[in-house]
Amino acid sequence: MRNLILFVLSFFIFTQSYSQCNGPQSFTMTPVAPAGGYLPGTTVTVCYTMSNYIQTGSNWVEGFDLNLGSGWTSLTPITPPSNCGGAGSGGQWIWLNTSTSTALPITTVGPGYFFDLNSNGVAGDDFGDNNVGGCSWSFCFTVTVVNICTPQNLLIQITAGSDGVWGSYTSTSCDVTTPFTVYSGTSNPSLPTVGPINHN
Amino acid sequence: MKKILFILTMLISSITYGQFTTINPDTVCIGSTGSIYNVTNTPGYVYTWTVLAPGVVTGGAGTNQINVNWSAAGSGLIPTAVTVYATGPGGCQSLPVTLNVFILQIIPTITPIGPLCSGSPCVNLVGSPVGGVFSGAGVVGNTFCPTTSGTFTVTYTVTQNGCIFTTTTNVVVNPIPTLSPIQHN
Numbered sequence: 001m002r003n004l005i006l007f008v009l010s011f012f013i014f015t016q017s018y019s020q021c022n023g024p025q026s027f028t029m030t031p032v033a034p035a036g037g038y039l040p041g042t043t044v045t046v047c048y049t050m051s052n053y054i055q056t057g058s059n060w061v062e063g064f065d066l067n068l069g070s071g072w073t074s075l076t077p078i079t080p081p082s083n084c085g086g087a088g089s090g091g092q093w094i095w096l097n098t099s100t101s102t103a104l105p106i107t108t109v110g111p112g113y114f115f116d117l118n119s120n121g122v123a124g125d126d127f128g129d130n131n132v133g134g135c136s137w138s139f140c141f142t143v144t145v146v147n148i149c150t151p152q153n154l155l156i157q158i159t160a161g162s163d164g165v166w167g168s169y170t171s172t173s174c175d176v177t178t179p180f181t182v183y184s185g186t187s188n189p190s191l192p193t194v195g196p197i198n199h200n
Numbered sequence: 201m202k203k204i205l206f207i208l209t210m211l212i213s214s215i216t217y218g219q220f221t222t223i224n225p226d227t228v229c230i231g232s233t234g235s236i237y238n239v240t241n242t243p244g245y246v247y248t249w250t251v252l253a254p255g256v257v258t259g260g261a262g263t264n265q266i267n268v269n270w271s272a273a274g275s276g277l278i279p280t281a282v283t284v285y286a287t288g289p290g291g292c293q294s295l296p297v298t299l300n301v302f303i304l305q306i307i308p309t310i311t312p313i314g315p316l317c318s319g320s321p322c323v324n325l326v327g328s329p330v331g332g333v334f335s336g337a338g339v340v341g342n343t344f345c346p347t348t349s350g351t352f353t354v355t356y357t358v359t360q361n362g363c364i365f366t367t368t369t370n371v372v373v374n375p376i377p378t379l380s381p382i383q384h385n
Binding site for chain 1: 236240247285
């Protein structure tokens with residue numbers, strides 16, 4: 001019984017992670033990682049959700065930065081988060097390979113989804129997505145395991161950042177950004193094997 | 201009883217057709233033109249074979265089975281004569297697997313006999329290496345019996361590892377002279 005409780009607690013901690021301002025975070029990976037790790041050439045769809053955001057000091061969500069291990073290639077965005085601020089606040093979520101803040105210290109992150117409030121194609125020069133009430137942000141992307149015959153790092157981390165750290169807002173209340181680890185395995189090259197040579 | 205028959209059948213098959221599983225080194229009869237080598241096939245794999253000269257791959261390259269012509273090879277051991285590795289769908293390669301090949305050649309000999317006289321007692325036949333089989337007209341087991349006159353060919357056959365080697369010798373059997381009755385003049 002105690003083991004079961006520990007397992008449930010561990011699972012909860014694994015799938016629900018918090019940093020200073022982050023809400024609960026969760027993810028899905030399709031296909032699910034095999035026991036030995038993903039095979040080279042496998043394309044994986046990752047979907048991530050962060051429920052709620054604690055807007056300390058009126059910090060709004062500026063973006064979600066992806067950190068991928070060297071074993072991944074062909075990163076492709078699929079669906080962006082919805083605008084939580086509602087149509088009235090304007091802006092949209094866009095995919096950027098890099099995004100540079102105007103808030104100090106100047107920080108460059110990416111790739112990932114970032115909020116472009118003034119719709120000029122730049123995310124770092126404005127505020128983030130205002131959580132007007134219990135909002136959640138979900139997005140999906142695909143990545144493919146490289147065709148390399150040695151085990152490769154398949155780390156996937158997603159870091160949520162506020163407009164005080166990645167945008168133009170002058171507040172440090174949510175400057176602590178903690179990566180959320182989606183996957184930390186390695187690829188499984190699954191080398192071919194050849195049996196003994198037979199002479200007929 | 202059925203089990204005994206089965207075992208005997210398997211034994212006879214192994215004598216007739218050589219190896220069930222290939223022992224390293226593999227034995228090849230000298231002059232062989234059609235040795236078939238294979239590994240268990242895995243769909244999607246591409247197999248790369250290397251055969252050391254003077255062996256020549258005559259078919260099956262890229263597949264799990266090849267034909268090799270060893271006819272230009274002299275007798276003796278050829279280390280790492282056959283090598284194969286597989287490339288999987290992702291481009292990864294297996295470790296290579298190798299096979300040594302021993303080209304087997306035996307040159308049998310028969311100790312010459314004769315000339316003999318027709319009707320004389322049977323003469324023992326001696327062949328080298330021992331263990332071979334004599335055959336031909338006048339041959340009875342390991343002896344030659346000169347019952348009639350003429351020139352007879354005796355064949356000595358040695359079989360080893362499925363390879364067959366033969367040699368022959370001629371035996372001359374002379375007729376017994378016949379004399380007319382003694383006349384008194």
